[in-house]
Amino acid sequence: MTTRLSPALIAVAALVYIFLVGPLIIVIGASLSDTTYLTFPPQGLSLRWFEKIFEITAFRRTIVTSLQLAFLATGLALLIGIPAAYALNRYRIQLPSWLSTVFVLPILVPEIVLGFSLLKSVAVGASFPIFLSLLIGHTLLVLPYCVRVISASLASFDFSIEEAAISLGSPPAKTFFTIVLPNVRAGVVAAFILAFITSINDVSTSLFLTGPGVSTLPIQILAHVEQFFDPTIASVSVLLMFLTVAVMAIVERTLGLTFLAK
Amino acid sequence: MFKRYTGWTLALPATLLVALFLVLPVAATIGTTFVDAKGVLAPYVTFFSSGFRRTVLWRTLEVSLITTAISLVLGFLTAFVVSRAPGRLKSILIIAAVFPLLTGVVVRSFAWLIILGKNGILNNFLVGIGLTDEPFSMLYTQGSVIVAMVYLFTPLMILTLVGVLENIPEDVIQASASLGASPSGTFRQVIFPLAVPGLIVGAVLVFTGSFTSYATPQLLGGERQMMMGTFLYQRAMVNFDWVGASTIAAIMVVITVAVVLAMTRIAKRLNPMTT
Incomplete structure (x- = not known):
């Protein structure tokens, strides 16, 4: 027997869900409209605004840049984040307790402050190329997700299994890849997805680091909205939504997405 | 011999990245506001003596607080x-809440x-049902940013x-009911106190998120509803006033960190599980 919910409460929840899902449906609808202005419900169905995206060079270029950045930043963050998460769990006694706080700093410091500070110190101060500055910014941004999510998976891993393998003669590095990593696969997948979504949608950090010729898709959308208020914005928004969902689906198929099923 | 450093070696690349590209640059940004040629706290005097800048800070706090309050109420009722x-149904509802976040x-x-x-x-609808002849201008108001x-x-x-x-x-709720508490009594005296730590975590996330946001005030507030994030961008990239922008950045960091620390403390004190 469960608690009875009052109808008023259920009505409130239903309204909140309409409020949450409605605007996204409106964007999808507006992207399909055959008109030259943004409208909903769509008048006449057409995919021409999706074709339009690829006719605009700036969009074509920034889609590629955003995807490159998201994959590279996520990959790099996993590459340095997995060893860090492993160290935090396996060598807890060796390491100071504040170290885990260090990896949360990119979430604690406002993103826009991080972007501005990187512009001053790295992009202008050290004259790093634009793409490299963006990559550093995005890697920092997604690192907390990688360290924390994988750390949480490792917390429930029984390290005596690893010790058993090593004492039976398996080299430590091989043990890590064949014993430890497969056991925290769900954590790695979750971290990958969270990191990818964060990177591909980022505005506040990228804002300061994009420059002549190199920009990211969300920044390009932001610039486009202020100049042209046409359905291309809706269609490119929908494209960004589907890119995110597609990457999630691919990652799920290849690595197995068990964490959402819980 | 080497074993003593294995942990550090593994954690080193990530630690270096954060130290070199986050801690140092942000410290440098905050540092520049204290070594100004015009005096030690001159950038802050400039900031707080300008009515416009105080309004921006005040507006940002106000919008963030109102946003936090509304999403606390809506979020709590819906989450319940x-x-x-x-x-x-629960899985579907959770996925429906996750989807916008993607x-x-x-x-x-x-x-x-x-x-x-x-x-x-909205305007087409209001005109359509005859509620108004003239469309309202709803954009670029505090209301549109908050919504x-x-x-x-x-x-x-x-x-x-x-x-x-x-x-x-569920037992706790049943126990409260069987001991004679009314549904609203159970809600107030059992469910709400147990949810307080979660409400605080949520409030911190929403407050800091709104306080430091850029894209939303930029698109829906414009010049008229300048907030700290859009103001920082304007000072830095339009006026090239890097000291002014750094001052805004420093104020944002201080307020964010203060809110996080204060709320974590309150959460510890209010947690019914620990008292």
């Missing part, structure tokens, strides 16, 4: 329904431009609170 929903801030703020614009959906921000952050609040509310055992 979700946490008591039957299995399959979509970026730009797309979700842009949606409100279509809804609230002069020829937007979009509540929309942005409510899913986060729901997801934070569903986890907390699910952990309240």
Whole structure:
């Protein structure tokens, strides 16, 4: 027997869900409209605004840049984040307790402050190329997700299994890849997805680091909205939504997405 | 011999990245506001003596607080329904709350431009039902920024609170009812106190998120509803006033960190599980 919910409460929840899902449906609808202005419900169905995206060079270029950045930043963050998460769990006694706080700093410091500070110190101060500055910014941004999510998976891993393998003669590095990593696969997948979504949608950090010729898709959308208020914005928004969902689906198929099923 | 350093070696690359590219640059940004040629605290005197800048700070605090309050109420009520929903429906409701979070801030703020614009959906509807002849100008007001921000952050609040509310055992609620508490009494005296730590986590997430946001105030507030994030960008990239921008950045960091620390303390004190 469960608690009875009052109808008023259920009505409130239903309204909140309409409020949450409605605007996204409106964007999808507006992207399909055959008109030259943004409208909903769509008048006449057409995919021409999706074709339009690829006719605009700036969009074509920034889609590629955003995807490159998201994959590279996520990959790099996993590459340095997995060893860090492993160290935090396996060598807890060796390491100071504040170290885990260090990896949360990119979430604690406002993103826009991080972007501005990187512009001053790295992009202008050290004259790093634009793409490299963006990559550093995005890697920092997604690192907390990688360290924390994988750390949480490792917390429930029984390290005596690893010790058993090593004492039976398996080299430590091989043990890590064949014993430890497969056991925290769900954590790695979750971290990958969270990191990818964060990177591909980022505005506040990228804002300061994009420059002549190199920009990211969300920044390009932001610039486009202020100049042209046409359905291309809706269609490119929908494209960004589907890119995110597609990457999630691919990652799920290849690595197995068990964490959402819980 | 080497074993003593294995942990450090593994954690080193990530630690270096954060130290070199986050701690140092942000410290440098804050540092420049204290070594100004005009005096030690001159940039802060400039900031707080300008009526316009004080208004921006005040507006940002106000918008963030209102957004936090509204999403606390909406998120709590919705999360309660979700946490008591039957299995399959619950998964669907959780996925429906996750989906908006997969979509970026730009797309979700842009949606409100279509809804609230002069020829937007809401105005067309209001004119259509004859409520008004002239479309209202709803964009570039504090209201439009708050609506979009509540929309942005409510899913986060729901997801934070569903986890907390699910952990309240059904037995506790049943016990309260069988001891004679009315449903609203149970809600006030049992469910709410147990949810307080989750409410605080959610409030911190929403407050800091709104306080430091850029895209939403930029798209829906424009010049007229300047907030700390958009103001920082304007000072830095339009006026090239880097000391001014650094001062805004420093104020943002101080307020964010202060809120996080204060709320974590309060959460510890209010947690009924620890007292």
